[in-house]
């Protein structure tokens with residue numbers, strides 16, 4: 001009985017001590033398909049993984065829908081829907097409630113671990129045509145948390161100012177990120193290549209038990225904030241090995257073929273299933289045959305910290321935002337963030353290109 005009491009006292013006092021010594025920390029979430037993750041950044045730039053929470057069936061269904069709806073149709077729909085539901089005490093929409101539930105779990109797990117209240121966080125999401133910053137503002141509100149926007153809003157008022165999971169993966173690995181944390185323009189631009197390009201090109205693959213997302217990602221050098229993605233994805237992979245392998249190959253090849261004239265230098269693997277043998281075989285063969293046929297070098301594979309690197313990247317963006325809240329570290333975008341005006345998305349089941357403009 002005495003021991004029991006003592007352990008409670010100790011647990012409580014360690015939290016009290018932590019509270020007394022409250023350092024400024026920055027919190028980042030990555031909202032994936034199968035799960036969400038949370039990480040923090042200390043002011044000195046050290047990143048720590050703090051939580052992983054599985055997603056609900058309802059959340060996966062919501063993501064599936066937001067990945068598929070035609071751009072314009074859903075945009076109108078969601079605007080109308082949100083206006084209709086904008087009453088005090090009600091979440092802005094059902095999507096906000098569902099996404100908000102995952103955000104809330106991440107908040108609670110982070111608070112439990114750190115013994116302190118989390119009041120604000122930034123978040124990264126998959127690059128889907130029908131997922132808007134409005135969804136995140138409302139989901140965070142639902143979770144009782146302030147949403148930290150990473151990009152600065154420019155003149156273009158109707159755009160989406162999301163932080164995409166590709167940007168987050170780059171930042172987590174310290175790729176295309178200026179080493180000066182308060183002035184993102186302090187880093188010099190690299191010399192242009194033979195085609196006058198100064199961009200960094202990546203092949204980013206997010207693979208979990210039920211989903212694969214593959215992106216051809218172009219980042220402005222030293223500026224992981226500004227990216228252009230060409231995604232392909234399948235969020236409902238078959239469990240049968242043979243069908244699954246076909247689906248994987250199809251998605252893996254899509255962005256490479258579409259953007260064959262901009263060759264990636266690195267393949268960045270994220271997600272909790274990247275060590276799966278089927279996946280590795282499909283990735284290996286896709287890359288070897290594709291780059292062999294185009295006589296290009298196979299990109300270097302980067303696969304460390306595959307589950308938390310994106311949450312850490314988001315925490316890093318949030319840290320830089322805190323160090324220089326008004327300008328300097330943050331990028332301004334006068335168009336929709338990461339979405340080029342004639343966005344071409346490789347749809348899930350075919351290579352049909354959908355052009356929105």
Ligand SMILES: *[C@@H]1O[C@H](CO)[C@@H](O)[C@H](O)[C@H]1NC(C)=O
Nearest residue numbers: 023041042043044045046047
């Ligand atoms: C950064 O700060 C954290 C928290 O104070 C500390 O645990 C960590 O050791 C520091 N890292 C470095 C590299 O100084």
Ligand SMILES: *[C@@H]1O[C@H](CO)[C@@H](O)[C@H](O)[C@H]1NC(C)=O
Nearest residue numbers: 179180181182183184185186
């Ligand atoms: C970052 O850039 C600012 C402004 O250009 C400069 O004053 C500062 O010394 C730089 N910091 C580092 C660590 O280079």
Ligand SMILES: *[C@@H]1O[C@H](CO)[C@@H](O)[C@H](O)[C@H]1NC(C)=O
Nearest residue numbers: 060061064235236237238239
């Ligand atoms: C996922 O695929 C299975 C069959 O492979 C299908 O029965 C199910 O309805 C699909 N789920 C969704 C949400 O589309």
Ligand SMILES: *[C@@H]1O[C@H](CO)[C@@H](O)[C@H](O)[C@H]1NC(C)=O
Nearest residue numbers: 283284285287288298299301
């Ligand atoms: C593919 O697998 C082979 C044999 O395991 C290995 O030698 C090769 O480097 C791999 N290629 C890539 C692109 O990973």
Ligand SMILES: *[C@@H]1O[C@H](CO)[C@@H](O)[C@H](O)[C@H]1NC(C)=O
Nearest residue numbers: 285287288289290291292293
């Ligand atoms: C790729 O090219 C190398 C050397 O030219 C060759 O050894 C290898 O078998 C080729 N791989 C594929 C998958 O075609």
